Amino acid sequence: MPTHFAPAPRSDADLLAANRSFYEPLWAEARLVPPERFNTWPLVRELAALSTRRLEIAPGLRPRLPLQDTCFVDLSTEALRKLRRQGASAVHGTIGALPYADAQFDLVCAFDILEHVADDHGALGELARVAAPGATLLLSVPLHIAAWTPFDEFVGHCRRYEPEHITALLARHGFHIEQSAIYGMQPKSSRLLEIGQWYLTHKRERAMWWYNRVFMPIAVRMQKPLQWRAGLGDTAGVDEILLVCRKT
Known part of the structure; x- marks a missing residue:
């Protein structure tokens, strides 16, 4: 991956606008993919069976937790509408101001969200x-600033995390990493990402059609089982990681 890019400082307002402009049209044209379709399901099914107090933040239309008996929080009106249509309990909100009482959940999920907010400490x-x-926290984040590309900025990323940074940040807020797995469905080809970015910029409607009806179903079908290792594990060359954390 190119190493000469770096994230520019972005305000909360800028990030919010970027995320809305990218994800609201995406969810408007998308169908909900049930959590059973993702390679996170074996882990999630096991954890969900132990807890009925569950929260998932910013799932869009790709929820990982069961739709029943889970609280969902999202900014997208389209995502909320379609989640509710499937019987889910979904409310409008942000990760920086969750509309819930203290110590309310035993299982909390935040997939692909922490890198989208300016104040990750507050989140x-x-x-x-x-x-x-x-409680168990399931958290996924992109790794290594050297792997930053313009596509990160395009999809509303604020940062990538160095492994020692995310470990220290989690520890500061009382979370210990128990296990991890290499994660994510982003294409490894920088050329494919450039083509995708061009179409999303100049031919958004056509790009969304292809993404939702062709590329996303193929990506889901081609997922490999997650390979778990204790702690953070070796992160050399890892683009994105899924962490299973315990609140100490």
Whole structure:
């Protein structure tokens, strides 16, 4: 991946506008993909069976937790409408100001969200606040600033994390990494990402059609089982990682 790019400072307002402009049209044209279709399901099914107090933040139309008996929070009106249509409990909100009481959940999920907010300290503080003692946090983040590309900025990323940074940040808010797995469905080809970015910029409607009806179904079908390792593990060359954390 190119190494000469770096994220430019972005305000909360800029990030919010970028995320809305990218994801609201995406969810408007998308169908909900049930959580059973993702390679996270074996882990999620096991964890969900142990807890009926569950929260997933910003799932869009790709929820990983069961739709029944899970609380969902999202900014997208389209995503909320379609989640509710499937019987889910979904409310409008942000990771920086969760509309729930302290220590309310035993299982909290935030997939592909922390890198989208300017105040990640505040976001993790909110996750820690609503998580009960001993709760499990499922968190995925992109790694390595050297892997930054213009596509990160295009999809509303604020940063990529160095492994020691995310470890220290989680520890500061009372979370210990128990296990991890290489994660994500982003194409490895920088050329494909450039083509995708061009179409999303200049021919958005056509790009959304292809993404939702062709590329996303193929990506889901080609997922490999997650390979778990203790702690953070070796992150050399890893683009994105899924962390299973415990609130200590």
